Amino acid sequence: MAPTKTNKCWICGRTSDEVSSSVGRPPEALELDSRLERMEDLMAKFNRASAEWGNLVPEQFKTLDYDFIIGNPAQFRSIRFLNEIDDAKKSIVIPLQVAVGNVRNGADATLGGVKIGPSDRSKRKVLLKEIDDFERRTGRYLNGSGGNGDMPHGFAGLFIGQGLSYLRETGLLYFTIQEKLIEAEREDEMSRRPVFAVSIAKVSGLSGDVPVCTVCQNLVTSIVPA
Numbered sequence: 463m464a465p466t467k468t469n470k471c472w473i474c475g476r477t478s479d480e481v482s483s484s485v486g487r488p489p490e491a492l493e494l495d496s497r498l499e500r501m502e503d504l505m506a507k508f509n510r511a512s513a514e515w516g517n518l519v520p521e522q523f524k525t526l527d528y529d530f531i532i533g534n535p536a537q538f539r540s541i542r543f544l545n546e547i548d549d550a551k552k553s554i555v556i557p558l559q560v561a562v563g564n565v566r567n568g569a570d571a572t573l574g575g576v577k578i579g580p581s582d583r584s585k586r587k588v589l590l591k592e593i594d595d596f597e598r599r600t601g602r603y604l605n606g607s608g609g610n611g612d613m614p615h616g617f618a619g620l621f622i623g624q625g626l627s628y629l630r631e632t633g634l635l636y637f638t639i640q641e642k643l644i645e646a647e648r649e650d651e652m653s654r655r656p657v658f659a660v661s662i663a664k665v666s667g668l669s670g671d672v673p674v675c676t677v678c679q680n681l682v683t684s685i686v687p688a
C-alpha cells in the first residue's frame with residue numbers, strides 16, 4: 463500500500479522521514495550533491511568576474527567590433543581581462559555550442575561532466591527548452607552555423623560591450639543548464655532508489671493492518687516464518 467507521511471511504524475515508532483534519514487544517502491546521491499556544490503562555486507565566480515567586464519573596456523574601444531578585438535589580443539593588450547574572455551570562450555561557449563549541436567542532431571552530448579544520451583528524454587528537454595528560450599530572448603542563434611538565417615549567429619555584428627554582455631548571458635545559461643541537468647540526474651537517481659517509508663501492512667500473527675516501516679517489514683519477514 464502507498465507510504466504514509468504521518469503514520470509511525472508500529473514496531474520502531476519512526477515516521478517515513480525518520481526512517482529514510484536513518485538509512486542515509488547512497489554514494490551516487492552524495493556525488494551529485496558535491497558536483498552541484500562545485501558547479502555553484504564556479505557559477506558564482508563567473509557571475510562576479512563577468513559583471514565587471516563591461517566597465518573595464520577603455521572608452522576608445524567601445525565602438526569596435528567584439529570579434530575584431532577578441533581575434534586580435536596582441537593589439538588590445540590594454541584590455542587586461544582578454545585572457546579571461548578566451549578562457550570563457552574555450553570552457554563555456556564552445557562546449558555549450560557543441561552540446562547544443564549534438565543534442566539537436568540526436569547524438570550523445572556532454573555538458574560540464576553531465577552525460578546526455580540520445581534516450582535521456584528529461585535531460586534533452588531541459589537543455590533544448592533553455593536554449594530555445596535563450597535564443598528567443600537574445601534574438602540570436604547560439605551556434606556559429608545552422609538555423610534558417612533570420613537571426614544573427616553567436617557574436618556576429620556585436621560591439622565589444624554588447625559582446626561582453628552576450629558572453630555573460632551565455633555563461634550564466636551554461637551554468638543554469640548544468641544545474642538543471644544535475645537536478646534531473648538526481649531525480650533519476652531517486653526514482654531508482656528503494657523507498658524507505660512507513661506503509662500499512664499485514665503482519666503475520668496479528669489480526670488487522672498496522673503501519674510498519676520498510677526496515678521493520680524486512681526484519682519481520684525474516685524473523686517470522688511465513
Ligand SMILES: [Zn+2]
Nearest residue numbers: 471474675678
Ligand atoms: Zn519500523
